[in-house]
Every structure is written in C-alpha cells, then in structure tokens.
Amino acid sequence: MSRYRVQRAGFALLGLVSLMVVVPIVIVIGSVIWRGIGAVNWAFLTEMPSDGMKAGGILPAIVGTLLLTLGTALVVIPMGIGGAIYLSEYAPESAFTRAIRLAIINLSSIPSVVYGLFGLGLFVLLMGMGTSIVAGALTLAIMTLPMIISTSEEALRAVPLEFRMVSASLGGTKWQGIRHVVLPQALPGIITGVILGLLRAAGETAPILFTAAAFYLPHLPHSLFDETMALPYHLYVISTQVPGMPAEMQNGTALVLLVFVLSLNVVASIIRSHFRRRREW
Amino acid sequence: MVTKISLQDVSYWYGNKPALRHINLAIPANAVTVLFGPAGSGKTTLMRLINRLNDSVSRTRLEGKILLNGRDLYSPTVSVPQLRRQVGMVFALPLPLPGTIRENVLYGPKLAGIHSASRLNEILESSLQKAALWDEVKGRLDDLASALSGGQQQRLCIARSLALEPEVLLLDEPTSGLDPISTAKVEHSLVELKEHYTIIIVPHSVQQGARIADYAAFLLMGELVEQGEGATLFTNPRDSRAEDYVRGRFG
Numbered sequence: 001m002s003r004y005r006v007q008r009a010g011f012a013l014l015g016l017v018s019l020m021v022v023v024p025i026v027i028v029i030g031s032v033i034w035r036g037i038g039a040v041n042w043a044f045l046t047e048m049p050s051d052g053m054k055a056g057g058i059l060p061a062i063v064g065t066l067l068l069t070l071g072t073a074l075v076v077i078p079m080g081i082g083g084a085i086y087l088s089e090y091a092p093e094s095a096f097t098r099a100i101r102l103a104i105i106n107l108s109s110i111p112s113v114v115y116g117l118f119g120l121g122l123f124v125l126l127m128g129m130g131t132s133i134v135a136g137a138l139t140l141a142i143m144t145l146p147m148i149i150s151t152s153e154e155a156l157r158a159v160p161l162e163f164r165m166v167s168a169s170l171g172g173t174k175w176q177g178i179r180h181v182v183l184p185q186a187l188p189g190i191i192t193g194v195i196l197g198l199l200r201a202a203g204e205t206a207p208i209l210f211t212a213a214a215f216y217l218p219h220l221p222h223s224l225f226d227e228t229m230a231l232p233y234h235l236y237v238i239s240t241q242v243p244g245m246p247a248e249m250q251n252g253t254a255l256v257l258l259v260f261v262l263s264l265n266v267v268a269s270i271i272r273s274h275f276r277r278r279r280e281w
Numbered sequence: 282m283v284t285k286i287s288l289q290d291v292s293y294w295y296g297n298k299p300a301l302r303h304i305n306l307a308i309p310a311n312a313v314t315v316l317f318g319p320a321g322s323g324k325t326t327l328m329r330l331i332n333r334l335n336d337s338v339s340r341t342r343l344e345g346k347i348l349l350n351g352r353d354l355y356s357p358t359v360s361v362p363q364l365r366r367q368v369g370m371v372f373a374l375p376l377p378l379p380g381t382i383r384e385n386v387l388y389g390p391k392l393a394g395i396h397s398a399s400r401l402n403e404i405l406e407s408s409l410q411k412a413a414l415w416d417e418v419k420g421r422l423d424d425l426a427s428a429l430s431g432g433q434q435q436r437l438c439i440a441r442s443l444a445l446e447p448e449v450l451l452l453d454e455p456t457s458g459l460d461p462i463s464t465a466k467v468e469h470s471l472v473e474l475k476e477h478y479t480i481i482i483v484p485h486s487v488q489q490g491a492r493i494a495d496y497a498a499f500l501l502m503g504e505l506v507e508q509g510e511g512a513t514l515f516t517n518p519r520d521s522r523a524e525d526y527v528r529g530r531f532g
Contacts, residue, residue, distance in 0.1 A: 170389035171366040
C-alpha cells in the first residue's frame, strides 16, 4: 500500500470516529424532540402534576430545578471564584497549597452519589436542614466547587503576569490589579467554568436524591426548607417507577430539561463573546 | 546639583546569587541618568529596587539604603502604592493594559482616587502631550490601545506613567523594540521631560546612552565600575573595563 493510501485510510478512520461522536448526540436530541414535542404545551409547563403524575404538568419540577440551580450558583460562584483567586494570586507555593490542589483534583473525580450521601449526612441530618432545597443546593454546590475552582484558576493564570506588574507599577495594590485588570480578562474563562458546573448540577439526580428531591409533590415549595420535585429526578421517577406512564410525557420532561440546559449554554456563550470583544492584548 | 535618589552601599541577592554589590550612587534631580553595562550586570534589578517592584520576588535580600528625597524607601512607614506613584516605570516591551487609550492613561489616576471628569480629561491630554503622542491619537482616544503601533504603544506607556505626575521616571530599555524614528521621538521627549522629572534610563545601546546622558553609571556583573558626567564617561572613561565597553571591545 502506498503512503498516500495509508494517509487516506487514516483520514477516513478519523472522520469515521468523529462521526461516531456526533451521530449519537444528534440521534438522542432528535428522538427526544421528535417524541416529546407533542407533550410540551403551555399547560404542561405551568400546571401541577395530577393522576399520579400520569396527567397534568411538571411545573413543580421546573421550579425545583430552577431553585436548586440558582441556590447552587449563589453558593458556588463566590466560593469558587474566591478560592481560585486565592490559589492563583495569593497562595504561596507550599506543601499546604499543593495539598489543596491535590484535594481539588481528587474531589472532582468523586462519583456524584457519594456527594449525595455526604450531603445527607452533613446537611440533612447533622445540621438538621431536613430534605430541603437548601440541603440539595449546598450538596450540589460542593459537588461543582472543585470544577469551578480549577477552571477559574486556569483562566486567571492565563492572564499574562506582565499586567499585574504594570498595574503595580502604576500604584495599584495587588487587589486593585486583580480587580481591574486580571479578573476582567479572566472572566470569559471563569464564566465558562461556572456555567459548565451549573449545567452539571442542574442535570444530576444522585446528589439530590437523598437531600432535596420529592417523589410526588403536586404543589410548589413554600420555603427553601421544603423538599421539592426536580426535573432529573422526576424524569427518573416517571421512567422507572410509574407503571403505565405515557411515553410522550417522559420525553416531554426530558425535552424541557434539555432545553433548560442548552439555553444556559447559549447564555454562557453570549456572555463570553460579549466579554471577549474587550479582550485584546 | 540636587541629589534625588541616593544609594548607599546597596547589595542585593536572588537566593544566594549576588546581583548587586556595594553600590554607591547619587542620582541628580532633573537630569537624565543612564545606567549601562552588559546584560546581567544588574541594571534592571537596580531600577526595580527604586520603585520596589522587586518586593514580589521571593527569596531575595537587600542590604544598604536607598533614599528618595532623603527618606529611606524601605522603611516600614513607606506606602508602596504611593511610592510607585512618585516613581513611575516604563518597561522594555510596550505593555498597554487591555482596554482603550483613555483607560490606559487614566488607570493610575483613577486608582489614586481622582474622579473629577474635567481633571481626568486634563491629565489625559497633558500626559499624552508630554509623551508626544497627543497629536496622533487625539481623535481616537477610545480605540483599543492594542491597535496602536509599537512606537505609539511605548509612548502611551510613558504617558501612562506621567499621568501620575511622578517625580522620578524609570525607563528600562524603552526603545528596544522601536524603529529609529519612534526612538528619536521618545529620546526627544525624554530630553524635554527632564526639566520636570528625574529620569533614570537603561539605554538599549551605548550610543543611545551617549546621546542622552547627563550623568552615567557603568555596571558590570553587579558592581558599579565607574560613574560621572555623561560627556566624560562616554568619551573618556577612566576605568579600562568601562573604556573597553564604551569602545565596543566587549559586550
């Protein structure tokens, strides 16, 4: 076989592999839309479930997932960015810092169900929050924190050192340099990390299984200390636990979750491109 | 001659490596002082000690005293941000901050707490004037600084330092990346600026040093070999090493 042919075969193989990545995604999204779009209408989005979830809408699950994601964001954004700033700008190179970094890397590879059990032990039982939105959001926050810290730290480190030096030479304190020069430059990367983390939080079932999620609760939560329905858990429930569930409602629920997650993604890229326009050096 | 900055028996180490040894140097006010010597002789380190930019480098040691207007720069009562407003610095590469021309010039003054719009506009225009850049950019102050040419960017960096109305201006090979025309412009503005500022410059060539020096100091491997009037040091140095370097026999 000539070298030219080997190259052609190689390219063909690579093309095939990329296709194998893309095709399943298209099929999954396509089939969810195809089979679920019929169930999604205004009533489906705004009504309480009824008849043992076989009828009515999924409003409590939508609201629950929104609240859980929002709660996670409120906790994880300041903590994650703060931690990243500390690690990238302030932490001295020491055994202690290395231990923190190692812990972060290891934490991000822990299965989500372990976080769920941890949240159950710490927030639900020990701190007495009960099965509640707060406990669920905190559990999700702990799960997403390592990822947000490491992506944010990377974004901060990608900002050239010279900018910090220039800011200092113009009478800026270290914090002023971070606040006015480094952070704005790192923001697109940080936002990407935050949104990816939140996307994961929004779609997870295991961490909220024991900490926040209710099986069937046909009303909206009254307070943040109530348990709540949530889209991923609801999807699991109606797909496996409810006999005679109409397939269209399952796919409709999946579609809503998918749209929620994808629209967060779109928001992320809009914010990113907005900030990137100002990023030129 | 009024002494602006005085280095008294200054020695400096990076770890165990000595970078400067027993430097004694009096830098005159309102003049251009040229620090020159081959690479690695400690010129940049010396400059960065004067605005304490080396504070952030770990495992270093300083001995001796550096006085600005007779006051010890390293005394614990000195506010470092305040000091850096008094002692501006321009680096070898033009390093505009991300953002517009206006934002670059006004970065320092805003941090210093100046918020009046009319005052900021005054500063903007006068600093760009002094750096001989105003005429080229006055119509596009809100363009990105990165869109300027290299020579313009470097003059922007000079303007940015001047916006703080410093007393001393440190320039570390400010023209090393510039073409001869831009270099001439920068040199010309330095000569004008010395009326109001004390200027310390590491030139990018011996010839440049000779062109602009009122006072000069020759450094070699961390030692101050010879210092004196620029006219003398660049034409008729006493020390044979200084002479060899000025004549281009090494370096």
